[in-house]
Amino acid sequence: MSHFSTVKTELRDREALVAALRDLGHNPSDGEQPVRGYRGQTVLADLAVASPEGSELGFRWNPTSGSYELVTDLDLWKQPIPVERFLAKLTQQYALRSILAASLEEGFQVTEQRQATDGSIELVVSRWDG
Amino acid sequence: MPQHTISFRIRPDGRVEELVSGISGAGCEQLTERIEARLGNVQQRQPTAEAYQGQAATVNPEQTLSTPVT
Numbered sequence: 118m119s120h121f122s123t124v125k126t127e128l129r130d131r132e133a134l135v136a137a138l139r140d141l142g143h144n145p146s147d148g149e150q151p152v153r154g155y156r157g158q159t160v161l162a163d164l165a166v167a168s169p170e171g172s173e174l175g176f177r178w179n180p181t182s183g184s185y186e187l188v189t190d191l192d193l194w195k196q197p198i199p200v201e202r203f204l205a206k207l208t209q210q211y212a213l214r215s216i217l218a219a220s221l222e223e224g225f226q227v228t229e230q231r232q233a234t235d236g237s238i239e240l241v242v243s244r245w246d247g
Numbered sequence: 248m249p250q251h252t253i254s255f256r257i258r259p260d261g262r263v264e265e266l267v268s269g270i271s272g273a274g275c276e277q278l279t280e281r282i283e284a285r286l287g288n289v290q291q292r293q294p295t296a297e298a299y300q301g302q303a304a305t306v307n308p309e310q311t312l313s314t315p316v317t
Binding site: 121123124125126127129130133184205206207208209211212213215216218219220222223225228233235236237238239240241242243244245246 | 250251252253254255256257258259260261262263264265266267277278281282283284285286287288289290291292
């Protein structure tokens with residue numbers, strides 16, 4: 118049955134999250150890493166984004182929500198875009214990576230992918246059964 | 248040979264709208280479930296008019312909830 122649905126994206130899949138971070142030009146580390154905060158305090162992240170001065174942002178797995186959450190000291194935020202914009206861009210890229218990976222696993226092929234003028238990514242996948 | 252097609256619109260804030268069209272079958276359901284397992288819970292799901300009328304129909308793209316990502 119045809120249906121139309123809307124999903125509020127959560128960062129649940131580590132592989133897609135790593136791929137999305139790389140797409141955005143970051144270098145995510147594997148394994149637990151300390152993320153630096155104010156006055157040299159650190160917090161452990163399950164996945165940290167490396168920078169020359171050490172990691173200033175990372176992601177921690179939240180077992181309750183079943184998703185990764187950003188951990189960072191906002192006073193030390195050095196990314197060229199505000200944190201809200203950073204998270205939005207990351208989430209969009211994560212959604213794209215997740216959908217592409219899941220589509221391939223289910224035997225679908227990408228028949229169309231384009232960037233819409235409002236910043237949305239439009240994607241069409243198809244599969245022939247015969 | 249039926250073709251299964253799924254269209255996605257990934258909003259700049261990461262919200263995903265999905266439209267399954269054509270002769271939908273188990274394949275689409277499986278893909279939809281696989282994607283939802285990675286992305287999150289469906290906020291709204293409704294059959295398209297096509298499912299009632301048995302013919303192609305356009306879906307109003309404004310049929311979405313606009314809950315921002317927090």
